[in-house]
Amino acid sequence: MNVTAPSQPIFLRTWLLWTVGFLAFPIAGIAGDLAAGRVNDPLAALLGGVVTGAVLGTGQVLVSRRRLDPRRWIPATAIGMGLGLLLGAVVVDYGTSLGELALMGFLTGIVLGAAQTLALPAQTHRRWAWAAALPFLWALGWTVTTLGGISVENQFTIYGAYGAITFSALSGVLLHYLLPYRAEAGPAPTQPRIETKA
Structure with missing residues (x-):
């Protein structure tokens, strides 16, 4: 008996929902910009990163379909993004070239990958893969955004829509295999009650 038939539509729905979550990136970027302005000094990088990450x-x-615990994921993303952006921006001296x-x-x-990996649920398989993938996916997000002609010289806290879609689509595939969505079982069907007369 084939029990894997529903897996494809379930994957497609959860992946599409996660990918549509790219809309959180520009909202997060606006919030970070309002909080800290341009990322051109350590305080702006740290504060902007924390707000953007939150x-x-x-x-x-x-958009995770309850696979991620907000009590762990949101603080981890805020801290990881703040410290990670601080590290990255300082190392490149706040430069905005492609490289x-x-x-x-x-x-x-x-930094962000390590923080989010610690926040993944205990049942996550091969959780280290998330930490290994995030540096490359985050670099790809900035690369796609820069090549797309976005005004990166404005020193944003996070990359734009082109990079966000790319990141969301690829990370959604990875998240599905590390932490597949499991539909919650409904209540057990009740048997009709048969009354007998004495």
Whole structure:
């Protein structure tokens, strides 16, 4: 008996929902910009990163179909993003060339990936893969955004829509295999009650 037939539509729905979550990126970026302005000094990088991470983490929880615990994921994303952006921005001296932003993204992804990996649920399989993938995916997000002609010289806290869609689509596949969505079982069907007369 084939029990894997529903897996494809379940994957497609959860992946599409996670990918649509790319909309959290520009919202998070606006929040980070309002909180800290341009990422051109350590305080702006740290504060902007924390605010951006908190909003992004919230958005990711909302599109995760309850696979991510907001009590762990949102603080982890905020802290990881803040410290990661601080590290990456300082190392590249707040530069905005393609190479500098890719390196900044890679370094941000190292810290963010480690923090989010610790926040993944206990039943996550091969959780280390998330930490290993995030530096490359974050660097790719900045690369795609820069090549897409976005005004990265404005020193944003996070990459734009092109990079966000790319990241969300690829990370959604990874999240599905590390932490598949399990539909909650409904209540057990009740048997009709048969009354007998004495």
